[in-house]
Amino acid sequence: MNRLPNGLTFSHQLLREAVASGDNVIDGTVGNGHDTLLLATLVGAAGQVYGFDIQEPAIQATKRLLTQHKIDPTIVKLYQKSHAEIDTVLPTDTPISAAIFNLGYLPGGSKAIITKPASTLxxxxxxxxxxxxxxxxxxxxxxxxxxxxxxxxxxxxxxxKLPQKRYSVLNYGFINQVHEPPFVLAIQKIN
Ligand SMILES: C[S@@+](CC[C@H](N)C(=O)[O-])C[C@H]1O[C@@H](n2cnc3c(N)ncnc32)[C@H](O)[C@@H]1O
Known part of the structure; x- marks a missing residue:
């Protein structure tokens, strides 16, 4: 057995399980684009990634990362908009297999621009x-x-408060580490 994965690695392991070629998926906080890149490779040319970030530098950094990795630009639609607008962007009858949010501030960017509870919910x-x-x-x-x-x-x-007949919610994190390590919530629709 290797070491238990940290939160970020664990979130990527979950995405690899949940997402298949041709799927529609959402990155609600593209930031520097690492999750978007993984999602684009998982859904492939037949799939669609919808990516959101309110900051222009995040959108630009994500575009650069995707170009560096030779990702077909048609796979990823990037929106410089709040993720609170997901519903206005995503066509009504579009099923998604996964969405990911990394809360907080853009690494290397302004620590004053953070995700907020109301829009995140x-x-x-x-x-x-x-x-x-x-x-x-x-x-x-x-x-x-x-x-x-x-x-x-x-x-x-x-x-x-999510009803357990419709959703399972996992909380994965380390409880004996200093400096508030991130933890991962994974909501699975079961019914
Ligand atoms: C922790 S970073 C994301 C890291 C990213 N997933 C990556 O792989 O690099 C959080 C991002 O959320 C963005 N953000 C903050 N409020 C937002 C909102 N309402 N809608 C969309 N993005 C938002 C910030 O601009 C920041 O880039």
């Missing part, structure tokens, strides 16, 4: 509406920054 709810049976909405919760604790609590409150 609107976005998660929109993704749940489009989620296929056994699909996953994954939230990597970083909460060590100012504002992070309130968002962490809001997301946990929401997840704990």
């Amino acid at each position: 609107v976005a998660i709810k929109a993704c749940l509406k489009h989620l296929k049976k056994f699909g996953l909405v994954i939230v990597v919760v970083y909460y060590g920054h100012p504002g992070g604790l309130a968002e962490k609590q809001a997301i946990l409150d929401f997840c704990q």
